[in-house]
Amino acid sequence: MRDIKILVADDEITVRTFIKKVVAKERLPVALCLEADNGLDAISLAAEHRPELVFLDIRMPGCDGLKAAAAILADNPAANVVIVSAYNEFDYARTALRAGVADYLLKPIRPAEVAALVAKAAETPAPHMPDRRPPLVAKVEQYIAANLDSPIRLRDVAQAVYLSQFHLSRTFKQLTGTSLVDYVRDLRLAKAEEMLAATDLSVTEIAGRVGFKDAAYFTTCFKNRYKISPLQYRKDSGRR
Numbered sequence: 001m002r003d004i005k006i007l008v009a010d011d012e013i014t015v016r017t018f019i020k021k022v023v024a025k026e027r028l029p030v031a032l033c034l035e036a037d038n039g040l041d042a043i044s045l046a047a048e049h050r051p052e053l054v055f056l057d058i059r060m061p062g063c064d065g066l067k068a069a070a071a072i073l074a075d076n077p078a079a080n081v082v083i084v085s086a087y088n089e090f091d092y093a094r095t096a097l098r099a100g101v102a103d104y105l106l107k108p109i110r111p112a113e114v115a116a117l118v119a120k121a122a123e124t125p126a127p128h129m130p131d132r133r134p135p136l137v138a139k140v141e142q143y144i145a146a147n148l149d150s151p152i153r154l155r156d157v158a159q160a161v162y163l164s165q166f167h168l169s170r171t172f173k174q175l176t177g178t179s180l181v182d183y184v185r186d187l188r189l190a191k192a193e194e195m196l197a198a199t200d201l202s203v204t205e206i207a208g209r210v211g212f213k214d215a216a217y218f219t220t221c222f223k224n225r226y227k228i229s230p231l232q233y234r235k236d237s238g239r240r
Helices: 013-025 039-049 065-075 090-098 111-123 135-146 154-160 165-176 180-198 203-209 215-226 230-236
Strands: 004-009 030-036 053-057 080-085 103-106
Touching (some): 004 013, 004 111, 053 111, 135 154, 135 180, 180 230, 203 215, 203 230, 215 230
Parallel strands (some): 004 030
């Protein structure tokens, strides 16, 4: 059994305090207990710390527990996400289970329930992160690829992956080694490189299709990246 990180997200401080007290009193194998009072902060904390066990209140400001669960699991499928609710309604539970959550608890939570969930998460082997591309990166790349010909604003990407702009920028850099701005620029230039070699579109048309509003700026970026102008690149590739 290993020590794990847990995240408790609930707008009621009494619930967060209760779970922390259970962890301390029962001496549960928890190395870090994170807290959030809204769904957006829960998503950000989960992306930053990757807790093994997450308790989410179903109704929170900013982003409800079900949406937060979907975002957290999209980034970290190995997380054990538990929905906590004061509502004993089948529709809530069914929606939560469809979202991939591990359990659905009704308030008031019992200490034995907390202990059992912590023990289960602590007994699960840690996932090997080199085995696959982080889901967050895949979602960001998918969004950018689908909107490459349009202005891509940080706030729009952050909204698409349910993260704050700050946490998206920091997490993406940590996971990929490059900034989101540099990644978008390089992806656009790579697409332009393909189009220069495979089509007869003008440089101005290609610049617009990969998201550059200004052909001169596109040419400058292309030359900085490939040490050659777009027209010379096309000539060298066999197209006139």
